[in-house]
Amino acid sequence: MSTTLHGAPFGTGPSGEPVLHGRRCLTCGHASFPRQPYGCEACGAAGPGDPLDLPAAGTVRAAATVHRHPDPRVAVPFTLVSVRLDGGPLVRGVHAGTAAAGDRVRARLEGEGDRTALRFESERR
């Protein structure tokens, strides 16, 4: 798992489901990701806000298939998605297959320890 200066960006919730570690502004209530101590991106209020675990589910806003990558160890093609989380923030990640704008997706955790990563997959219709 890659970590930020302020801890791991994601983990598991009480039922073992993946969650993204975000924050909620104490002034305006804006939810954002990742968790950081500097302040609110919406209203500018200083401080870390309240920790907020965001469910790793949402709706695809945009998707792009990557066919070439400068690192030959990275397998192509793969799909990058911008996902509006149900909890508010817009995040980008890798999709396990193909996706299109409007698709409902949910993330799962792959790998173990320091190599844990989030990967989105489409919800069954």
Ligand SMILES: [Zn+2]
């Ligand atoms: Zn705010």
